[in-house]
Amino acid sequence: MPEKIREQIYLLPGLNRGKYPYCHSLLVEDELTVLIDPASDPEELKKIAARKKVDAIILSHYHEDHFWFSYLFPQAELWTPEPDAPALESLDRLLDEYRMQGERREIWRKILIEQYHYQARPVSRRLKEGDRISLGKMNIVVLHTPGHTPGHCCFHFPDQGLIYLADIDLSRFGPWYGDRGSDIDQTIKSVKRMAGLIDQTWIASHEQAVFEGNIEKEAQQYLSVIKQREDQLCALLKEPKTIEEIVAARIIYKKPREPKDFYEFGEWSMITKHLERLLKSGQIVRESGKYLFARSLSA
Numbered sequence: 676m677p678e679k680i681r682e683q684i685y686l687l688p689g690l691n692r693g694k695y696p697y698c699h700s701l702l703v704e705d706e707l708t709v710l711i712d713p714a715s716d717p718e719e720l721k722k723i724a725a726r727k728k729v730d731a732i733i734l735s736h737y738h739e740d741h742f743w744f745s746y747l748f749p750q751a752e753l754w755t756p757e758p759d760a761p762a763l764e765s766l767d768r769l770l771d772e773y774r775m776q777g778e779r780r781e782i783w784r785k786i787l788i789e790q791y792h793y794q795a796r797p798v799s800r801r802l803k804e805g806d807r808i809s810l811g812k813m814n815i816v817v818l819h820t821p822g823h824t825p826g827h828c829c830f831h832f833p834d835q836g837l838i839y840l841a842d843i844d845l846s847r848f849g850p851w852y853g854d855r856g857s858d859i860d861q862t863i864k865s866v867k868r869m870a871g872l873i874d875q876t877w878i879a880s881h882e883q884a885v886f887e888g889n890i891e892k893e894a895q896q897y898l899s900v901i902k903q904r905e906d907q908l909c910a911l912l913k914e915p916k917t918i919e920e921i922v923a924a925r926i927i928y929k930k931p932r933e934p935k936d937f938y939e940f941g942e943w944s945m946i947t948k949h950l951e952r953l954l955k956s957g958q959i960v961r962e963s964g965k966y967l968f969a970r971s972l973s974a
């Protein structure tokens with residue numbers, strides 16, 4: 676059921692607490708009606724589609740657990756962050772962003788079309804940092820918060836003291852940064868930037884939807900997961916390891932999960948980002964196909 680959180684702003688809670696592949700959506704009914712990240716609850720979204728003209732779908736980024744039910748609103752314009760727009764206009768580009776090759780790429784091409792109703796759709800408005808979207812009485816200011824994806828954005832309703840955090844979701848799992856253009860350092864910067872804003876109502880995309888006031892503590896806990904992952908990885912690499920051995924250690928996902936290929940690929944995609952970062956800082960080296968811890972960063 677939609678929950679009114681401000682005048683004309685409704686939270687549509689995602690099924691299964693908004694856990695992947697669902698997320699929490701926002702419906703904003705002003706002179707223009709917009710839906711942010713419509714992957715919450717297909718039945719509620721169908722009701723909205725039946726009773727309302729939705730002028731635009733606004734996506735925080737290109738992931739399927741955010742665009743999923745956009746297809747219920749074929750007349751709506753699509754507004755997305757500029758760097759993420761090409762992946763919504765071309766499925767091959769999305770699969771490139773996911774770094775999927777060979778058989779996996781073809782399996783996912785099918786999943787994205789059949790299960791997530793991916794339709795290459797022209798992006799009518801490409802959002803950039805500081806853009807002010809006027810909906811009539813209400814304004815949304817675009818906060819470009821890259822890291823999760825290159826274009827990932829949060830959406831600020833300045834007059835309502837409300838921020839849609841999208842996938843800076845403050846979950847216990849921690850940040851996700853497995854795509855071609857994902858970046859750990861940008862993630863840290865973006866999370867810190869949001870945590871520096873005070874006195875807001877925050878809407879995260881997954882699990883706990885609403886946070887009130889300040890999110891400094893939650894943000895700190897969220898970012899500490901990155902350090903835990905990196906510390907574990909460095910400890911593991913005291914002995915040289917191949918990428919296969921590192922993936923098998925399940926530093927990111929901890930325990931075996933189903934579907935196996937999906938989570939193993941997720942583990943690989945996240946771990947490669949840590950390896951890149953540690954190679955760059957000189958904390959690890961790569962020798963004859965194996966990764967090895969070299970030194971701690973001096974303080």
Ligand SMILES: [Zn+2]
Nearest residue numbers: 736738823842
């Ligand atoms: Zn995402």
